[in-house]
Amino acid sequence: MADLGVACDIVCLCLPEDIDVHSVVVDGGLLEAMRPGSVLVNHGTGLPAFAEELTRICAARDVHVLDAAVSGARAGALTKTLTTMVGGDEAQAKRCEPVFASFSANVVHMGGAGSGQMAKLFNNTLMMLNQRSIDEIIEVAQRVRLDLPKLLNVLGTGSASSAALAALNSAITVDNAEHLTKLQLIDMQLFADAVAPHNAQADSVTARAIAGSHRLAALAHAVAPA
Numbered sequence: 576m577a578d579l580g581v582a583c584d585i586v587c588l589c590l591p592e593d594i595d596v597h598s599v600v601v602d603g604g605l606l607e608a609m610r611p612g613s614v615l616v617n618h619g620t621g622l623p624a625f626a627e628e629l630t631r632i633c634a635a636r637d638v639h640v641l642d643a644a645v646s647g648a649r650a651g652a653l654t655k656t657l658t659t660m661v662g663g664d665e666a667q668a669k670r671c672e673p674v675f676a677s678f679s680a681n682v683v684h685m686g687g688a689g690s691g692q693m694a695k696l697f698n699n700t701l702m703m704l705n706q707r708s709i710d711e712i713i714e715v716a717q718r719v720r721l722d723l724p725k726l727l728n729v730l731g732t733g734s735a736s737s738a739a740l741a742a743l744n745s746a747i748t749v750d751n752a753e754h755l756t757k758l759q760l761i762d763m764q765l766f767a768d769a770v771a772p773h774n775a776q777a778d779s780v781t782a783r784a785i786a787g788s789h790r791l792a793a794l795a796h797a798v799a800p801a
Contacts, residue, residue, distance in 0.1 A: 580608030585671055586615050589645075592761075593621035601632065611637035614667055616674075618659075620644050620696070620762060623689030623769050626662060630688040639667045642688065643675065644695030648746050656680040660698070662691030696766040700784045703759055705739035707787030710794045717797070727798060743798050752795035759788040
């Protein structure tokens with residue numbers, strides 16, 4: 576990591592959790608090796624408060640920080656169609672935009688430190704809310720004995736279409752739904768922690784999104800091809 580810090584003007588990390596970023600950047604010596612004026616980009620999903628803290632820590636060594644969470648999953652990364660939500664200094668965001676554009680179809684500077692992370696958490700929460708709505712409508716469709724494959728075709732091509740619906744039987748399958756549920760529940764804890772200091776009154780939103788996560792495996796089974 577030290578060699579990477581010395582050699583690069585822009586260092587991009589995509590690690591599972593904030594604690595992993597801290598371990599690499601601070602404990603692992605990456606920050607100490609980075610040149611003054613360089614930029615550290617965190618593409619992982621985490622707390623806005625950590626993004627602010629990391630910005631302060633790195634500023635002491637004249638290293639800029641951007642929190643630049645991404646949406647679009649593996650398929651988006653492979654096709655270079657991710658959406659990247661950037662928080663931090665606008666001039667540094669502009670500086671790094673060509674890097675982000677190499678794997679993104681949409682790059683949005685959301686505002687100051689932490690705003691990229693906040694946008695990502697809202698994005699993930701809405702995905703889970705949509706999962707819950709899909710689960711409910713599928714349950715009703717089963718009760719009235721509607722042909723599910725045909726209904727999914729209609730919903731996926733009509734005005735009811737959504738990324739959550741499109742992900743079923745593609746990014747979300749019977750085989751990986753339980754694993755994805757664990758990741759989504761981590762995101763929902765991050766969302767709850769992120770909005771709590773703002774008195775956002777998001778309890779009902781959070782509860783419904785969590786329900787969408789818990790029902791993901793059942794939904795995947797319900798819509799799986801026969």
